Amino acid sequence: MRKRIYEIIEAAENNDKASSTYDAIMLLAIIVSIIPLGFKNSLPFFYYSDLIITTLFIFDYFLRLITADFKLQDHSAIAFVKYPFTPWAIVDLVSILPTITVLNSGFKLFRLFRIVRTLRVLRIFKAFRYSKSIKIKESSSSDWILRIL
Structure with missing residues (x-):
């Protein structure tokens, strides 16, 4: 079952209807989550849509975590420890954190993210994962970071 989940959550390269759907x-959720950045005032719709989309992103992160051994092609427990430090997992986590701080102001560690709430714009990078026309070759974390710099 985890193998099938992995096949669905990875970008569709074949004609797999579930993966394409x-x-x-996910692309629609990313686009909807970025729309509020273009508005000066925050509307209630944006607040609730952000909660729903962040829940979807957390669910996606969890699915990717439980299928990390397939993604990293390492069928040991170490794959589940390595996965959170991969570039895409970091992008996923950083796109989730700003909303988590709004949900519970008790996260003192995350108060810094309230200041930089515009980190939501990093959700654009999540779109690269789901786009068939944009393919980024995955490599080691250091190579990925060096290409950005």
């Missing part, structure tokens, strides 16, 4: 839903 998942990719389309």
Whole structure:
């Protein structure tokens, strides 16, 4: 079952309808989550849509974590420890953190993220994962970071 989940959550390269549907839903969620950045005032719709989309992103992160051994092609427990430090997992986590701080102001560690709430714009990078026309070759974390710098 985890293998099938992995096949669905990875960008569709074949004609897998479930994977294509998942990719389309995630792309739509990313686009909807970025729309509020263009408005000066925050509307209640944006607040609730952000909660729903962040929940979806957390669910996506969890699915990717439980299928990390397939992604990293390492069928040992170490894959589950390594995964959170991969570039895409970091992008996923950073795109989730700003909303978590709004949900519970008790996260003193995350108060810094309230200041930089515009980290939501990093959700654009999540779109690269689901786009068929944009393919980023995955390599080691240091190579990925060096290419950005």
